[in-house]
Structures are given as C-alpha cells and as structure tokens.
Amino acid sequence: MSDTATLPTRRDEAWRYADLGAVAKLGTAGIAERQDITVAVGETKRICLIVGGEVPDVTRIRLTVGDGATGEVFATSAGDDYTRLEIEVRLGKGAHFEFGGVTIGGGDAVREFVTTTVHGEADATSNQTVRSVHWGQATGNFLGEIKVARDAQKTDAAQDFKGLLLEAGASANAVPQLEIFADDVKCAHGATVGQLDEAARFYMAARGLSPELAQRLLVQAFIGDAFVGLDDEVERERLLNVALSALESAKL
Template identity: 60%
Template sequence: MAEAAILPTTKDEDWRYADGAFLAASDPAAINHWRILEVPAGETRSEHSYHNSGDESAGSVDRLRVHVGKGGCFEAYKIIAGGKYQRIEIEVTLEEGAHFEFGGVTLGGGDKVQEFVTCTKHAHPDATSNQVVRAVQWGQSTGNFLGRIEVARDAQKTDAAQNFRAILLEKGASANTKPELEIFADDVLCAHGAAIGQLDELASYYMAARGIPPEIARKLLIQAFIGDAFEAIGDEATRERMLEQALEQLDTEAV
C-alpha cells in the first residue's frame, strides 16, 4: 500500500524525461498500477495497440509486467500518437528459450512528450529479445526510449538487441534515448544502437529529380523509416494496418 502512495518525479532515473507537471497532478494508485500477463510455456501472446488519448488529454501511463514461460514468446507492437504526455512501460521476464519481440513508434507534434520504457530480464539460458523503436517528432515535441536489458549470471547463450532511431522534422523537436545493459553472464550476444537526425536529404533530392513531389517523397521516406518497427509482424494485414494508423497521424504541416 505504501508503494502505491508514492508518485515518481523527474528526479527518478526511469522518469527523467517524463512530464513533471503531469506526474505531480496524477493519482498515485493509477501511476503505480501494473497490468499483469502470464505467457504459458511454449505459447505465444501478442499485443498490437494504438495509443492516442487525444490532444485535450493531460496524458496517460500504461505499465505492463509479463512473464514468459519456457520456450514461449511475447510480441508487442505499439504506436503512441497523441496526448500531451503518454508513456508505455513494459517489463518482461524470460524463462529458458523464451523470446520477446517489441516494435514501437512515437509520432508527435506540438509540445507532446511520448516515451517507451522497457526492462527485459534474461533470467535463464537461451532466451532472446529484439526491440526496434522509431520516433518521428516535429514542433516542440519529444520522443523518448529508455531500454534496459538485464542478463543474470546463469543466463548463458542470451541473444538480446535493441535499436532506436529518431527523425526530427523541425528544429524545435527532440529525442532522448538511454540504453542500459547489465550483464553477469559471459557467453552472450547483446547489442544496442541509436541515431537521431533529420530526413535523408540526398534521398529526397534523388526522388525529386525523378518527378516525385516533395510532400510525397517525405511521406514515403517516413513510411519506410517507421516500417522497421513493424517488420517482424508475421501477419501482413496486421502489419499494414499498424503502418496505416501511424501514417494517419502525420500532420500535413509535418510532411
């Protein structure tokens, strides 16, 4: 009960890029609430979701704890597209031979703050995880990704990766990333990568030289960029639906 009464602040490392005003005005019980998901051994569970609390909303926080049984798989694909502040947090514990696949996209204009926070716990041998996050920001918005990977001493043969890339369409936009690897096993493959920049001007010039209007060229480049986050979705119809939902959120001014 005491834990539920404590509100996080931006002084807490896991909340350092959050909206401090939103946190201060929040209900402690709501902020500290976790959804719980148990994936049985050998089975697969998936979540495909689009998060847009609306431009008039102060924000929302969704926190999920997942335990994946031996040889099981949990897949999560998420889009954050609205709300002044939106945070999706996922904590996953993997048993032997289990897998976690995550693809996330933030799309924000105005002064929105949007973030994914993950903690992947490789607690047993032969587990794998892969995380791909893409951010497209304009106006004064911010896209964040805090990804932590923990590999226990007995979790040999772990294979874990996370990759974050952000495109800033306007000068006032920003992105933050904080990858963390805590590894106690010695026979592992763990990697992370991050890049923040603008649209590829050379590609835009190449497309313009072939008669493609600038606004269409930009949208095609953004489509290819965010498509990376959904590449691992096995069902083509679901993959296309997620991509279409993301593209619908691009302001005409942004492209």
C-alpha cells in the same frame, strides 16, 4: 518505478525524461495500474497497441514469458499529450521477447517507451526496435534496460533506436542500459538521431513526386523497421496507418 503511493521524480532513472507535470495530473492512481500477462510454456502471444490521446496516458504491462515461449508487443504512440508505454518482461529458459514501437507526433508532447527486460534463465533472446519521428517541440524517448542474471548463459539481446527530427525544435532521447552478470552472452544496442535524407527527397522530387508524398514515403520506410517482426499484415497496416495519419495532419 515500484508500486508506491508517491509520484516519481527525476531521481527515478526510468522517469528522468518524463513529463512530470502530466504525471502529476494523472496522480498515483493513474500510473499505478498494471496489466499482468503470462505466456504459457511453449506458447506465443502477440499484443498490438495504439496508445495516447488528447489527455495524458500511461500504460504499464508486466509480461512473463514461460520456457520456450514467445511474447511480442508492437505499438504506435501518437497521442497529443504525454504518452508512456512501460513494459516489464521476464523471460524463461529459451524464451523470446520481440518489441517494435513507433513514437510520432508534434506539438510539445512527450511520447515514450520504457522497457525492462529480465533474462533470468539460459538461452533466452530478445529484440527491440524503436523508431521515433517528431516535429514542433515534441520529444520521443526510449529507455531500455536489459538485465542478465548470472545463470542466464547464452543470452542474446539487442536494442535498436533511431530518431528522425522533422523540425529543429523536436528532440529524441535514447537511454540503453545493460546489467550483465553472465559471461557467455550477446548484448548489443545502437542509437542514432538525424534528419530526412535530403538527397533522397531531391531524387524523388526530380521524378515528379510532391514534397508531401516524398516525405510520407521516406517516413514510412523509416518507421517500417519497427514492424518487420510483425507477421500479421492487417495489424501491421493498422499501426502504420495511425502513424502516417499523424504525419499527414501536421502539414509540415
């Protein structure tokens, strides 16, 4: 969404699955604020976020990654109300962007990640891994757009989304978008949505694990993929623990 004085509608592709009622509560001022972050040439910057709460929350980041630099964003979204993390990334020559995110929760909240990754120069890479776990009437969304400019040869970009629905009323949406003008690139995306592996749960139960512990272990393994690229153990455990605490409080 551009910085305007009007609220978005479903005609705006990036807001198509959003909770527009919650957006209206925030108003234009509540969704207009954006944090601008620049990663200097050759440097590395990591951002770890826990987003969401008891009221609607929209967090918007514009990340500019210099030549040969690396920008990393890892996030857990477990709010009780509408939660949106929006990231716009512009990559310099030979730069890298890494994103790992988890949306998790129940109720009727919408939790979403929206990313726009602009490969404007040659030899840049990006990797995005999103895991979504929901129950009740909750929804997890990932809208990921990759733009590759004509001069951005040797681009290597990937997106991977997997959704896990623990109850029949929950849903997950993945909208990968590719806009490619260069001809020597690698761009890939994948999206799957399913339920817990009942065979694995039965296997654990047969070996004495309680249903609650079996579910926790399976979900932990599922969402752990999103944080494989995070080499800070303390931050990785913090993001995982927030997600698993949301699961435990559900009493499924």
